[in-house]
Amino acid sequence: MPSSLDFLTEALRRLPGVGPKSAQRMAFHLLQHDREGASMLSRALYQAVDNVHHCALCNTFAETAVCDTCLDERRDKTLLCVVETPADQLMIEQTLTYKGLYFVLMGRLSPLDGVGPKDIHLDKLVGRAADGVVSEVVLATNFTNEGEATAHYISEMLKARGLKVSRLARGVPVGGELEYVDAGTIARAMLDRRST
Amino acid sequence: MPSSLDFLTEALRRLPGVGPKSAQRMAFHLLQHDREGASMLSRALYQAVDNVHHCALCNTFAETAVCDTCLDERRDKTLLCVVETPADQLMIEQTLTYKGLYFVLMGRLSPLDGVGPKDIHLDKLVGRAADGVVSEVVLATNFTNEGEATAHYISEMLKARGLKVSRLARGVPVGGELEYVDAGTIARAMLDRRST
Numbered sequence A, B: 001m002p003s004s005l006d007f008l009t010e011a012l013r014r015l016p017g018v019g020p021k022s023a024q025r026m027a028f029h030l031l032q033h034d035r036e037g038a039s040m041l042s043r044a045l046y047q048a049v050d051n052v053h054h055c056a057l058c059n060t061f062a063e064t065a066v067c068d069t070c071l072d073e074r075r076d077k078t079l080l081c082v083v084e085t086p087a088d089q090l091m092i093e094q095t096l097t098y099k100g101l102y103f104v105l106m107g108r109l110s111p112l113d114g115v116g117p118k119d120i121h122l123d124k125l126v127g128r129a130a131d132g133v134v135s136e137v138v139l140a141t142n143f144t145n146e147g148e149a150t151a152h153y154i155s156e157m158l159k160a161r162g163l164k165v166s167r168l169a170r171g172v173p174v175g176g177e178l179e180y181v182d183a184g185t186i187a188r189a190m191l192d193r194r195s196t
C-alpha cells in the first residue's frame, strides 16, 4: 500500500470508535469517491485546532475569548447551570426552560480513569460561581454513577463557600445520559429542580 | 457553537457510516482530548489527496506511476487476477497461493446504483489483459450477486477477445465478501479455480 494511504488509515484510527477495518474503508472511500470531502475535512480539522479554544467564563468551546452565550445581556446572571459537555448544554437550551448562564466541565469525575477535580476545571468553576452575582448553581451533570458523584462533589464544594446549589429533578431516567433524553423530560426536570 | 466546530462536525459526516451524533462526538473528542491526532489526520488527508493516484497498469492506489507490485520482476506476468478492491488484493496476497499480477476494478458493476462498465475501468482492463503476455485472467470478484454479474460480464468480454478466463472456485461461501473470509478458504479457492 502507498505510504500516504497507510498514514491516512492510521490517522483515521485516532477517531473514537473507528477500528482498523473501518479506517481502511473510510480511507478507500475518500480517495475513490470523495476527494473533495477529504480536502474539506483536512481544512476543517486544521481550522478547528487553530481557532477553537475555551471560553474564559464558562469553559465551553469558543473561537473568541468569551463565548456568545456568556456575552448575551438577556441572560439571567444569577443562575449558573453546570453541565458535563457542550452537547448537554445544547440539549438544555432546546428545552427553553432555562435562561441563566452555564459552566461546562468538559468531562466528569472518574477516579478509575484518572479524571480528578483539576481535569474538570473545578478551580475555574469555583472562581466563576463566587463572582458575587451568581445566587444559585444548578447541577445538570448526567444521572449516571459518575455524573451523580461529580454533582455531589461540586455541591459539597460550593455549599462550603455559602452558595445555594440545586440539582435537576429525577425526571431524567436513572442511568440516562442527557444527550439522549427527550427535551420534554429535561424540561420537567429543570422545573422540578431541588436544593441539595 | 463556534463555526469552526460546526464546520468540523459537518466535514466528519463525509466519512462513510458517520451520522450527526457520531460526528459531534468525534469533533468534541479531538478538540478536548486529541488535538495532536486532529492535526495528524488533517496532514494525512492532505497528503493522501495530493499524492495517491492510480497505477497505470493495475489501477490500484499508488504514489508512483506504476505500483510496486506491477514492477516486481519475480511476479508471473502471464497471470492477471481481477479483484474489486485493494483490500481484496491484500487478502489474496496473504494466502501466498498466487504469484501473478493484478487488476483492481475499484468497484463492481451495479446498474441500480448507476455503476456501469466505464466506472470500473473495463476499457483499461481490456488493454491490460490484451498485452500479449497475459495468458490467463483469474476473476476474483466477490461471490455476491453484483460480484458474480461483474465476473460474468468480464468473462464474456475477455473470452470474445480469445483470452483464457478462470474464476476462483466456490470455496468462498456464497454471498460472502473476500475481505471477511479467512485466508485458508481463499487459498483453497485459488487452487481450485476453474475455467469459465
Ligand SMILES: [Zn+2]
Binding pocket: A055, A056, A057, A058, A059, A060, A066, A067, A068, A069, A070
Ligand atoms: Zn462562555
Ligand SMILES: [Zn+2]
Binding pocket: B055, B056, B057, B058, B059, B060, B066, B067, B068, B069, B070
Ligand atoms: Zn500496479
